[in-house]
Amino acid sequence: xxxxxxxxxxxxxxxxxVQFEAEREILALLGASGCGKSVTLRCIAGILTPDEGKxxxxxxxxxxxxxxxxxxxxxxxxGYLFQQYALFPNMTVRQNIAAAVRDKQRRKAVTEEKLRxxxxxxxxxxxxxxxxxxxxxxAALARILASEPKTILxxxxxxxxxxxxxxxxxxxxxxxxxxxxxxxxxxxHDRNEVFRNCRRVCVLDQGKSQGTFTLRELFHEPVTExxxxxxxxxxxxxxxxxxxxxxxxxxGLTLDCGKEVSxxxxxxxxxxxxxxxxxxxxxxxFPCEVLRVIQDVFITIVLxxxxxxxPDAPPLRMELERDAWHAAKNxxxxxxxxxxxxILLLK
Amino acid sequence: MDxxxxxxxxxxxxxxxxxxxxxxxxxxxxxxxxxxLVKGVLDVVLTLPLVLPPTVVGWLLLCLLGPKRPLGAWVxxxxxxxxxxxxxxxxxxxxxxxxxxxxxxxRGAFESxxxxxxxxxxxxxxxxxxxxxxxxxxxxxxxxxxxxVLAFARALGEYGATSMIAGYTPGRTATISTTVYQxxxxxxxxxxxxxxxxxxxxxxxxxxxxxxxxxxxxxKGGGR
Numbered sequence: 332x333x334x335x336x337x338x339x340x341x342x343x344x345x346x347x348x349v350q351f352e353a354e355r356e357i358l359a360l361l362g363a364s365g366c367g368k369s370v371t372l373r374c375i376a377g378i379l380t381p382d383e384g385k386x387x388x389x390x391x392x393x394x395x396x397x398x399x400x401x402x403x404x405x406x407x408x409x410g411y412l413f414q415q416y417a418l419f420p421n422m423t424v425r426q427n428i429a430a431a432v433r434d435k436q437r438r439k440a441v442t443e444e445k446l447r448x449x450x451x452x453x454x455x456x457x458x459x460x461x462x463x464x465x466x467x468x469x470a471a472l473a474r475i476l477a478s479e480p481k482t483i484l485x486x487x488x489x490x491x492x493x494x495x496x497x498x499x500x501x502x503x504x505x506x507x508x509x510x511x512x513x514x515x516x517x518x519x520h521d522r523n524e525v526f527r528n529c530r531r532v533c534v535l536d537q538g539k540s541q542g543t544f545t546l547r548e549l550f551h552e553p554v555t556e557x558x559x560x561x562x563x564x565x566x567x568x569x570x571x572x573x574x575x576x577x578x579x580x581x582x583g584l585t586l587d588c589g590k591e592v593s594x595x596x597x598x599x600x601x602x603x604x605x606x607x608x609x610x611x612x613x614x615x616x617f618p619c620e621v622l623r624v625i626q627d628v629f630i631t632i633v634l635x636x637x638x639x640x641x642p643d644a645p646p647l648r649m650e651l652e653r654d655a656w657h658a659a660k661n662x663x664x665x666x667x668x669x670x671x672x673x674i675l676l677l678k
Numbered sequence: 679m680d681x682x683x684x685x686x687x688x689x690x691x692x693x694x695x696x697x698x699x700x701x702x703x704x705x706x707x708x709x710x711x712x713x714x715l716v717k718g719v720l721d722v723v724l725t726l727p728l729v730l731p732p733t734v735v736g737w738l739l740l741c742l743l744g745p746k747r748p749l750g751a752w753v754x755x756x757x758x759x760x761x762x763x764x765x766x767x768x769x770x771x772x773x774x775x776x777x778x779x780x781x782x783x784x785r786g787a788f789e790s791x792x793x794x795x796x797x798x799x800x801x802x803x804x805x806x807x808x809x810x811x812x813x814x815x816x817x818x819x820x821x822x823x824x825x826x827v828l829a830f831a832r833a834l835g836e837y838g839a840t841s842m843i844a845g846y847t848p849g850r851t852a853t854i855s856t857t858v859y860q861x862x863x864x865x866x867x868x869x870x871x872x873x874x875x876x877x878x879x880x881x882x883x884x885x886x887x888x889x890x891x892x893x894x895x896x897x898k899g900g901g902r
Contacts, residue, residue: 378797404800417798421816430812431802478802 333514334482338374338384338394347371347381349540351533357508357515358543359525361561362535368518369414371535372484375516376411377404389481389513410480414487416471418459424470425455431478441477449473449507464492465500472507482514489524501527522563526550534558556677559600564675565648566601577674582647583639584617589671600675603632606649608659609668616668622646624656631656635667682849683857684876686765690840690853691833694772698829701773702780703822707810710788728778732838735774739843743770763845768853771839776829783828787821788814820892827888831881 333355340347347367351358360368373379375386375393383396392400393407418427428445432438446452449469454462459470468488475483488504489497505528508515519525525532532549534541536557544558553559556567570577572592577599578585586599609616619635623646626632631653634646649667659665709720727735743750743761750761761767791814799809815822837855844851846860854877861870 373797376797376801378801404797405803405805407801408803409801411798411801413794413798415792415794417792417794419795419799419813419817421813421819430799430804433803474802 333389334375334516335385335387336371336375338371338381338386340370340374340379340381342370345538347374347538349374349533349535349538351540351543353514353516353531355512355514356531357517357529359529359532360516360518360535361522361525361532361549362520363561364520366535367538368520368535369486370538372411372486372516372518375407375482375484376409377402377407378411408479408481410475410478410483412468412471412475412483412485412488414490416459416467416491418467418471418474420459423456423458424451424462424466427459427470428474428477431474433478445473445477465496465503468492468500468504472504476511480513482516483508483511485515485517487518487520489521504528522550522561534561536561553600553675554678556598556600559675559677563602564600565603566606566645567677568599568601568645570596570599570676572596577676581641581644582637583641584637586669586674587615587671588674588676592676595678596676598677600677601647601669601673602675603648603650605669605673606635606647607668607670608649608651608655608665611666613666613668616666619647619665619667621663621665624662626653629653633665635665637667679872680849683852683854683873686851687834687853687855688880690765690768690772691830693766694769694776694833695826695830697769697773698776698780698833699826702777702825702829703784705777705781706784706788710785724781725778727774728782732771732775732836732840733842736771736839736842739770739774739839743767743843762843763847763851765844765851768836768840768844768851771843772833772836775836775839776832779828779832780825783821783825784818787818787825790821791818823888823891827884831884834880835877 334353336352337350338347345367347370349367349371360371362368370379374381377393380401381394381396384394385392385396386394388407388409392398393402393409394400419430422430425442425446429438429442432441446455449472451466451470451473454466459467462470468491489501492500501524517525517529526546529546531543531545533543534549534557541555541557548554549558550562553562553564559567568579568581570579572594573585575589575591576585576587577592577596579599611618618638620638621633622636623634624631625634630650633649633651633656635649636644636646647667705724709717712720740762741747745751745754745760745762753759753761761770795813795817796809799813800806835855837859840853841856841859846852846856852860854873858870858873858877861873
């Protein structure tokens with residue numbers, strides 16, 4: 332086991348309860364902002380102290396409330412990439428990297444090697460405020476690797492950059508991280524970023540970890556509403572299982588699921604792009620009133636109200652290609668169908 | 679012209695600035711970490727000398743250090759040293775009145791310091807002392823420097839508490855400010871004017887130096 336975390340911490344009204352285990356891999360911590368991702372990283376790095384629990388890195392306990400172990404950050408060998416990189420503004424890039432090498436004999440050699448490796452030679456004598464965001468990120472990463480950590484924590488690595496730069500740097504970062512032999516925790520609120528860079532995902536919701544999933548489990552078969560929300564699913568309704576179908580009282584619908592629905596299902600999720608228009612009175616289709624049409628950059632978003640829906644029911648959101656909506660004949664009332672395999676059954 | 683008051687004023691201001699520099703930074707660093715209630719109370723107590731009239735500070739100091747008061751009497755009995763009416767007695771007064779300026783500016787600088795920088799240093803394996811002296815102090819340099827300058831200027835200009843605790847003895851405890859008062863009181867306007875000009879010159883040179891330092895700092899760039 333490379334990194335195992337099982338901690339609890341109370342901060343005012345906020346209760347953190349995080350449990351996960353990471354191998355030598357890139358594990359994502361995915362959650363909305365304010366869900367405790369950064370607090371978790373800070374506990375692992377030793378900047379914050381959990382109330383109770385255990386953190387073990389490569390067999391070495393970093394924190395263990397039962398055994399009263401709480402190593403200071405200096406002894407943890409945890410590399411932390413801060414959101415704004417936290418480069419020392421009073422030092423040059425070279426000095427920043429050198430500051431991470433504690434062995435005096437090797438300091439110069441390691442520093443120069445990292446400068447070369449991260450293509451920072453040209454800006455080595457500049458200060459962090461004088462170089463670009465991408466260079467800052469490389470410098471921060473070079474500094475972390477110069478300290479020879481056993482694990483690397485990335486706290487929203489691209490939040491400080493604009494989206495164009497982000498894509499270029501993401502590829503670079505992924506290449507650098509491939510060389511790293513230890514565990515990497517990648518904190519993000521962006522499911523696309525996680526999908527592109529990580530194989531497994533630990534979902535955090537309001538301070539509580541919801542378990543660790545593979546990408547397939549999270550994006551194609553999410554089991555909780557929090558996981559479904561993070562995977563980008565936008566429609567939710569209360570559900571009552573009935574044989575091979577679920578009935579959705581809010582929308583006045585009963586949808587066929589194509590298989591036996593387990594009795595502990597309470598909610599369903601339906602991705603907006605799985606809501607599709609079909610011919611009037613097609614089998615399994617239901618009529619909806621069009622409430623609102625919103626033009627997005629490449630798609631059209633249509634808010635629908637199933638005709639049997641309760642007055643206070645949330646609208647059903649449909650997303651489709653602009654042309655497909657353009658081709659629709661009756662733009663006030665449409666017939667909708669949802670494939671059984673596209674209904675996410677949630678506990 | 680007897681230059682003793684100039685020499686005496688400068689050494690009192692210099693010594694008390696060094697003392698206040700460390701005391702103020704020490705207090706600012708540790709008080710910033712205390713719980714809010716304790717912080718609030720200490721803050722009021724430590725800032726009080728800034729708003730109290732210097733005569734009140736002087737009176738309180740005499741209560742503590744006077745030859746017949748507990749501390750003053752004890753020091754006199756133990757070491758045979760009088761704490762008041764010597765040239766260095768004024769240092770007690772200047773330290774007390776200059777301290778809040780250093781403390782408050784240093785605390786302001788520390789509070790605006792990005793603590794991620796300290797945490798970054800610590801996760802990279804650097805000691806808390808290294809982080810403090812090599813990162814936090816340089817990053818907060820502007821505020822610390824401003825506090826030091828203000829403390830020095832305040833110490834140099836101290837009159838009320840100084841005159842109560844050190845008195846005015848020409849050639850022994852006279853400072854620029856007490857000399858100006860004494861000369862004015864004895865109708866020696868010419869003498870007073872000389873010292874007034876000396877004082878203005880020192881202060882102007884001092885402020886000019888600080889401005890130059892700041893400009894150079896800005897030109898050197900860096901920082902965020």
